[in-house]
Amino acid sequence: DSGVTQTPKHLITATGQRVTLRCSPRSGDLSVYWYQQSLDQGLQFLIQYYNGEERAKGNILERFSAQQFPDLHSELNLSSLELGDSALYFCASSSGDRSAEQYFGPGTRLTVT
Amino acid sequence: QQPVQSPQAVILREGEDAVINCSSSKALYSVHWYRQKHGEAPVFLMILLKGGEQKGHEKISASFNEKKQQSSLYLTASQLSYSGTYFCGTVTGGYQKVTFGTGTKLQVIP
Numbered sequence: 143d144s145g146v147t148q149t150p151k152h153l154i155t156a157t158g159q160r161v162t163l164r165c166s167p168r169s170g171d172l173s174v175y176w177y178q179q180s181l182d183q184g185l186q187f188l189i190q191y192y193n194g195e196e197r198a199k200g201n202i203l204e205r206f207s208a209q210q211f212p213d214l215h216s217e218l219n220l221s222s223l224e225l226g227d228s229a230l231y232f233c234a235s236s237s238g239d240r241s242a243e244q245y246f247g248p249g250t251r252l253t254v255t
Numbered sequence: 256q257q258p259v260q261s262p263q264a265v266i267l268r269e270g271e272d273a274v275i276n277c278s279s280s281k282a283l284y285s286v287h288w289y290r291q292k293h294g295e296a297p298v299f300l301m302i303l304l305k306g307g308e309q310k311g312h313e314k315i316s317a318s319f320n321e322k323k324q325q326s327s328l329y330l331t332a333s334q335l336s337y338s339g340t341y342f343c344g345t346v347t348g349g350y351q352k353v354t355f356g357t358g359t360k361l362q363v364i365p
Contacts, residue, residue, distance in 0.1 A: 186355075187352060197352075241304050
């Protein structure tokens with residue numbers, strides 16, 4: 143158990159809908175990262191937050207947005223969902239220091255039908 | 256830019272050794288190694304920093320050649336539990352954005 147929690151574990155929704163994925167970082171970690179992993183693919187970095195502020199952005203679609211709240215939990219919002227958005231979405235947390243390792247949550251499996 | 260990993264896949268018998276390589280076209284601040292079992296979250300193995308510092312599990316060893324922008328993960332006396340996909344991740348910038356490679360699938364058989 144990494145100490146990072148993600149909810150929900152599974153999500154099935156229809157095209158065009160909007161969903162919110164939630165992540166709580168490990169106690170003491172200030173930084174949260176979101177990754178997308180499609181079937182048998184690598185980890186695509188989406189976005190990083192540090193203590194409530196966006197710190198780095200990857201290949202995140204305009205239909206996707208995220209935020210980190212004062213209690214440090216983070217939410218990833220996915221809208222106008224398409225079939226291709228079906229994937230595992232991982233959240234990871236770290237202290238935010240450049241030399242710190244990241245700890246991954248169990249992931250949310252999103253299926254768009 | 257995504258680091259390149261080699262080999263893409265490898266099959267080992269228990270007790271055999273393996274080396275997984277990771278190469279970047281950019282100057283690196285650090286290299287991260289993770290292992291992911293099917294359907295599970297990636298698990299941290301090791302981080303190698305510019306300047307020589309390393310942090311990670313005792314049973315895992317790795318090297319980082321800063322000049323060549325390459326890292327290698329050494330798996331010795333492999334066990335069945337080593338099976339999974341190994342990802343290297345590289346940090347090049349000022350923040351801790353990690354760009355992961357495409358992964359190396361490792362299967363250890365009895």
